Amino acid sequence: MTDKQPYALIAEFDSVSAVMHAAEQVRDEGYMIWDVHSPMPIHGINQAMGLRPTILPWITLAHGVVGAVFGLGLTWWMNATTVPGLSPSVQGYEFLISGKPTFSLPANIPIIFETTILFAAIGTLLGMLGLNKLPMLHNPLAKSERFLRATADRLFIVISAKDEHFDSETTHQFLQRLSPLSIEVVMED
């Protein structure tokens, strides 16, 4: 037991305004590896924590563009191409429908639109999970009975022991000054 290192210090709060003001102070104290955990998103917490906007919209855009190119390529390849010498199983098939052109953009827009949305949506979900490093298979914080209420009705400030300003004594005293309901040391596994 004794050779285990602390993983983080967690301070429990029960009101949004208390945790907001506390977060501002943690930010101003210069901590870098720390977090606020809450059962719902808190408006204004990003500034209070000093968080920058996410790059997620660019990931969505990139996937959408890939989806659009895929849809365009698919409709064109399927119905408007014959490549001499290519294996028949991947060869396009030029449907002749009432003498209309085999490729016409307006008639293919619905499919291109759908693939754009499909790729962008999948990219958004996977991008969000990837940036958040989810799924998280293991979390030392889950040992704390108290911390389980972070998904129900309590708010927590967690300062990681990995932070360079972290010191078991001084960080504990600092958290004390934020007047939380409780402070707990969570050990490494």
Added chain:
Amino acid sequence: MSTISTTMTEPSQWELQANHPSERVPLVLGDNDFTTVTDTVTELALRRTPPMWYVAMAISLSLLSVLLVTITYLLVTGVGVWGNNNTVSWGFPIVNFVFWVGIGHAGTLISAILFLLRQNWRTGINRFAEAMTIFAVVCAGLFPGIHVGRIWYAYWLAPYPNELAMWPQARSPLLWDVFAVSTYATVSLLFWYMGMIPDLATLRDRSTTRIKQLAYGVFALGWNGSNRHWLRFEKAYLLLAALATPLVLSVHSVVSFDFATSQVPGWHTTIFPPYFVAGAVFGGFAMVLVLSIPAREWFGLKDLITHRHIENMAKVMLGTGMIVAYAYSVEFFTAWYSQHHYEQFVFMNRPLGPYWWAFWLMVFCNVIAPQALWSTWVRKRVWIIFAIAILVNVGMWFERFVIVVTSLHRDYLPSSWAMFSPTWVDLFMLLGSFGLFFTLFLLFCRFLPMVAMAEVKTVMPQAHGDHPPTRFDYQPSPDTPEELRRGHWFT
């Protein structure tokens, strides 16, 4: 009598708060805080099963078995077991497909469009409505699948390199439909699941048995309420809402193209896409009401799904119902104004021909019945709204029946005119599809978070600290160094 008394007491509490004209009724009623909201929603999934759930599940499973038996009979016999004939080649399967895919639209409207429009009242009902969307799309997807007859070749719908050297025809609305409905099903599922991750984590953290912890834990993906996570989660939610909004409008538009791009009188009309989308939202809201009114009663959710929610949905139903009524009348005007002989014949044949009863049933259910919702007196009585919502569902099914059957049964050549009559397989299959829908829905109610807890918490006064809730309520203190204010994290 007991149901009437509950509906009578409800408005009194509601009126109490609504009497002051500058005040809106709160979105969460009663003496609730984060703890009680969490308890109310998780209790159902983790501990208590209301007795009505077992009764409802038994009925739904019986109906589901009817569906399985009729599908098996269809597959071993052939599509001749349906009433479809040479003239009316699109019978019940396509009517049911359009009906079910339309039901789904209200879910996406609530979860995406109302989110973009910042209609906070959606938080109480959106999880519900999204679940309903997915189950309705499951029911919808079933019908074209079995309508192809040889279901073991249904994969031919997908574009894939094959030994036949054949590809699908990308300029056909039927292929657009394949892409639209499958994209819609996928994106709805992603949206629903993503929104549920924080609530699944809540269930995981409150589970008492190892099996439940594992089951919810696997799907919660280790979510722990981190605000670095919430930042990206909220952005992802906004992006998915922005993607789902044009998607939902495209889906029923594409379904309407299946009709509108044909040459059949009564189908070949440019009003179809907006008319179908409005009808879908109309029927979908009716279905959300049909599900949520009993559910809030049985599962004790009246503080979260309040009277205000029910009334708002009734108003949306009235509004979209009026658009549908307008579309019905414009169709007649267009037929008259076109001076097109066949078009005019179809529109005379609908109200006065052999299927007059279906047309007038549709008009009664979709146009006349919802007019009662103009009255505040009616809107305060949830069981009257419930009855109207059932009528609207019936009416919307008959709308699709009228569109499909009356246009087809008397075409250009009187020698090929025929009547359509459904067989027992048709009828039981329709009934059975409700079994599939309600079975999935009841499983959802029992095992998953029925109300989006995290979202409901954001609209409670406790979520806004001591500031009034505005977007710009945080002002950084002037002595904070600039680089701290801008943040360290490239998120």
